[in-house]
Amino acid sequence: MKIENKRNGNGGYIEMLKEEDENKEVGRLTYTINPEEKKLIISYVMVYPEFEGKGMGKFLVEAAIKFAREENWKIYPHCSYARSVMNRMNDVEDILLKS
Known part of the structure; x- marks a missing residue:
């Protein structure tokens, strides 16, 4: 699998x-992104x-976490799936915004 970040x-x-x-x-x-x-x-x-x-959604969330950490950002998971995945992770307390 290949993951690409298409930021605009x-x-x-x-x-x-x-x-x-x-490349399906x-x-x-x-x-x-809220830069302020x-x-x-x-x-x-x-x-x-x-x-x-098959865990593909979790891989996408993990890619977003990696991207946010590289930029020194916090993450607000507005998407209920992403929020559910992140709430079950043990190593995201530093980056996860609850509200």
Whole structure:
């Protein structure tokens, strides 16, 4: 799998591609950045039905966490799926915004 971050200004998406299948899209996570508050807001996580149940959504959330940490931002998971994943993680207390 290949993960690409397509940032455009104060927003963008992280896309997961299946390289061995002509870069077929597996899923994506969309986000908005609030630079004044140093915050990344996860808006939506989507995985195509044929790839569901294989942890692909969690990989996308982990990619967003890595991106936010590189930029020294906090994350607000507006998306209920992302919030659920992050609430079950033990190593995100430093970056997770509850509200």
